[in-house]
Amino acid sequence: MFILLREVKRQIPEVTAVSSGAIASDYQRLRVESVCSRLGLVSLAYLWKQDQSLLLQEMIANGILAVTVKVAAMGLVPGKHLGKEIAFLNAYLHKLKELYGINVCGEGGEYETLTLDCPLFINARIVLDEYQVVRHSSDSIAPVGILHPLKFHLEKKVDIQSLTSPDNISETYVQKLGTVFEVEDTLERCEDTFKSLDCSADPIDDLAHKFNISRTNNKRTLSLSCSLQDSCNDLREDLKTVLAKTESLLAGFGFGWENVVYIHLYIDEMSKFSEANETYVKFITQQRCPFGVPSRSTVEMPLVEMGFSKAYMEVLASSNKDKKVLHVQSISSWAPSCIGPYSQATLHDNILHMAGQLGLDPPTMNLCSGGASAELELALRNCEAVAKCFRCSISTSAIMFVVYCSKRVSSSERHDMQEKLETILRQMRIFQLQEQNTCKALDPVVLYVLVPDLPKSACVEIKPVLYVDDGTEIATETITESSGSEAPHYWGFKQENWHDSCIQKLVVPGKICAVTLSITSEDAAKICFHSVSADSVNDDQYLQYKSLMEKSSRFCFYLLDKVMADNGFGWEDLMSLRIYIPASLQMSIAMLLPTFNKALLELSEASQKKVLNGEEPIFNIVPVIGAGRSASSMSNIITCELLGQKSWA
Secondary structure, eight states, X not given: OHHHHHHHHHHOTTOOEEEOOOSSOHHHHHXXXXXXXXXXXEEEOTTXXXXXXXXXXXXXHTTOEEEEEEEOSTXXXXXXXXXXXXXXXXXXXXXXHHHHOOXXXXXXXXXXXXXXXXXXOOSEEXXXXXXXXXXXXXXXXXXXXXXXXXXXEEEEOSOHHHXXXXXXXXXXXXXXXXXXXXXXXXXXXXXXXHOOOOOOOOOOOTTTOOEEEEEXXXXXXXXXXEEESSOOSOHHHHHHHHHHHHHHHHHHTTOOGGGEEEEEEEESOGGGHHHHHHHHTTTSOTTTOTTOOOEEEEEEOOTGGGXXXXXXXXXXXXXXXXXXXXXXXXXXXXXXXXXXXXXXXXEETTEEEEOOBOOEETTTTEEOSSHHHHHHHHHHHHHHXXXXXXXXXXXXXXXXXXXXXXXXXXXXXXXXXXXXXXHHHHHHHHHHHHHHTOOOOOOXXXXXXXXXXXXXXXXXXXXXXEEOOOXXXXXXXXXXXXXXXXXXXXXXXXXXXXXXXXXEEEEETTTEEEEEEEEXXXXXXXXXXXXXXXXXXXXXXXXXXXXXHHHHHHHHHHHHXXXXXXXXXXXXXXXXXXXXXXXXXXXXXXXXXXXXXXXXXXXXXXXXXOOOBTTBOSSEEEEXXXXXXXTTBOOOSEEEEEEEEOOOO
């Protein structure tokens, strides 16, 4: 296939894509995509994941005359069913589907066909005059037989004029049908095409750069974040340095890019998205990720405004390479393709990490029209299509949704968007529970994040995280009171009724803990009220914010610690902890990082718990325009997003 398509490109340079009929076969799709990737062609697979019953009916209705030339399935008899038209077998194939679960389009190898006529055959159709049935296997359950043509002829079509009318096919195309390009059947050498890329990173001079590094210490996974303290003032150079440093950090733990499950990529200028991708692909490639390239979310954040470099990256990695990666590069009607080194979703340890989804129309890969609500609806449909490949649904299996909203979307539009999300998920959930005849469904936490821009200037990007049930019983109760003595009162904080309003959580007992914590200006006033004295009041706004942030950071860790402890989780179970801070506070990473790290150190000392990883923080500070639990009011001073998974003993 590679040699053939390479010759096609040489002789017909205007060819840019290859269309295949893959419906459900990953084996076929992946090989076509691999060849296309190496030749710079786009893979088109518009039948991918389509309903096979509808497809078969469409083929028949559109004049495709195909006969069976091989049968190999229970219920298909060589002497009886070979040479029969698919239209004739349609009803019988559906009966076999009900009885034995066969694929009615033959995607499981149940049967093969030969097309004798279709709308593309302009001049003539094929007529089989004589054939022989050859039995390959006389198995009593599923005998295998092949139809071997002995004689055939072409029968000219009479009404060619009607077929070549503008309504059916262009005149230019008809003229080109007479041109046949022959490709010699030779196994010529093409080592230059198969040379592996040298993707090794240049050594990073740690003395020349200062980095912001954080990592968690969950025994299942390793979460790393990396950004430069001293920006090169060039996105490409910043990202190259961050990627090289991340690669070096991973290597220090015996990991490579093949260990990475998910990547969050934050950039300061979405207009340079293509430049970021060009740099990204020099490090993260198919060759370096033989188990599948990691899934990814890319958003613009106000990085430079808060003292970050122009590129900032988080990676989630694991020593356990047993992951299931869905990476469909073909353009289809199924869901948006990922033409590049990032996948639609990665399943690892019962958690499905899904790439950020936009409201893209899959066949055209264009943003849909209709604004934020329309984009959100299509993005959710795309997420559901991906989830179905892992036999789950975003409506019943989601742990968390992070919804990135562009600053261009008005408050009223964001309000409508939130109502749309809740309505669609509710409708999906009702349908899913009825279809599965079950009452099990998770109630996910939802976080809205306001950002400067998104890929393709989209209004919204959705990033779901799902729990894929392994068959064991799960409980969906999200409030579990701890037994025993009263919780410790670190920093003098005591449980008050209003604390519950700050927390949104989902707990799968003994497995998953997902928490969002929101601190509004009103909450901050309550936190600071008892500790403010007359001589501590300062007119300097910076010092006021610094004092507020010190007290609020302590409260955040106090409350997160309490929520995890109440539900049987500890800091050693932490997979990731993002702390979103609005750029409008005008507080730099140089001030925020030590403030939060000091609070965590104080918690560790007071609680005698193993919270820290030496000097490295276990949290990532992410600068945003705003964040909150409501799409119309993303005005939190601090927003925490925590995901924990029970560590191995």
